Amino acid sequence: MSGTAPVDYLLHLADNALVLGQRNAEWCGHGPILEEDLALANNSLDLLGQARLLYQHAATLINADAAQSRRFGHLLGARSDGAVTEDTLAYFRDTHEFRNLTLLELPHSGPLAATACGDRDYATTLARNFLYSALMVLVWDRLQASADGQLAAIAAKSLKEARYHLRHASDWLVRLGDGTEESHARAQAALHHLLPYCQEFWIGSEAETAAVHNGTGVDVAGLRADWDALVDDTLKEATLQRPAMQGHVPQGKHGVHSEHMGFLLAEMQSLARAHPHAVW
Template identity: 85%
Template sequence: MVSAPTHAPIGYLLHLADNALVLGQRNAEWCGHGPILEEDLALANNSLDLLGQARLLYQHAAALINNDADLAQRFLHLQGARVEGRLTEDTLAYFRDTAEFRNLTLLELPHHGPLAGTASGDRDYATTIARNFLYSALMVLTWQRLQTSADAQLAAIAAKSLKEVRYHLRHASDWLVRFGDGTEASHARAQTALNHLLPYCQEFWTGSEAETQATNNGTGVDLPGLKTAWDALVDDTLNAATLARPASDGHVTQGKLGVHSEHMGFLLAEMQSLARAHPQAVW
């Protein structure tokens, strides 16, 4: 008798997909605004990589939902946006509301540091680079482990994504070192970005129900077990950049539980508006 394949929990797949989609959206905001042409293209390619990862994960999640009547009941509110009665990657990306997204809060923050989402301010490339570095360091370790996931499709996605995120980490690390070991002004901006963003990384190590389920059935990664390796990656680069590692204690955000910052609603409104205005459109 052939045993049924093991699949990652839907919540876990959505967490991974939402992370990629939201950071891809943020990085894409640099398109046409990059500090130099080469970086304009680099961030656009980074965003395309993340969008591709999100698509594969949403496709996997949608197929599992469509094949399970009980799961499908949880997503009935998206029925108006379905194509022929079935969920797709588009319905999961464009027709869920803020509280239904499970991305890390770090990834939804605007590029201009601590300013509110409605404030005007120059884009800060140091904030973008620091965030990409902190997140990519996590995902290099995560995708590496997920290559042996009991969910064969997730393992295949991990193998593809690992190649991409290794480049993302190298790109962000190189620029962080340039900033930190560069001029007095670039060092100060990089340090300010790290001081602002590093506390949000506490959320990496706080578990969710979906992550616990994925770890227990062999489809996911025990993130707290990656902290030592992540710390080493971060510290090595910060030392090369002559940047100080700030304290990272304080309030722990809960984006992965659906509790988001005020910035998330603005981001989704911009990203989802066209699809929601024309829910049955075929592109």
């Protein structure tokens, strides 16, 4: 429909927010200091709120379109009324159906741990939040002019939150980079680990292309120069070196995920799947 964002574009944005929100929530009760424990919990709640609004919008479009309803019909076993909801989109899609950036599903253990089950590395968490928030400040800003009025309203709300997330992550990255020898090394290692995954930002998907064509989405490739400037300015202040972005380009936007995604979803979805008709 003209003036309506493609469902897959809304799901891409929603999945990004949900998956990173789930990852950041893993710090709840484990933050290095109480204030940061609360800060990341609030960050997660912001992202969850963004995901909910986007999933609700997508569900409305799916339920109003017969072809889309058939496409997502395999999710309806979890619903007694035969309607797709934000919950069915979050809890009853499988790994290959998610369209989030691969960067966001990676564990917190970072490059200095032997395995993904290693201790959480706060520098890895903050570097990821910084790289993603720098992108989303630009995306949400442009989406305020989306031809999809509902998406434009979500963008206006989300932009305020993304600006806070960027400021929080930037401040901490500067503190770590310009801090002790240990904190500097951890921050630098996190950037070396994560920056190659950012290549996926600039490779558009079919959903993103369709959204750009009907005036509801953003051409992310056109944001690269502004993103580079944001990143470079902060890294300079943090006395950190920007490593090259090269190597394998991840394909999370296309449903091809890392081995970590299935474990993340298993933990997040287990209760809903065990009791699909429960009322809370």
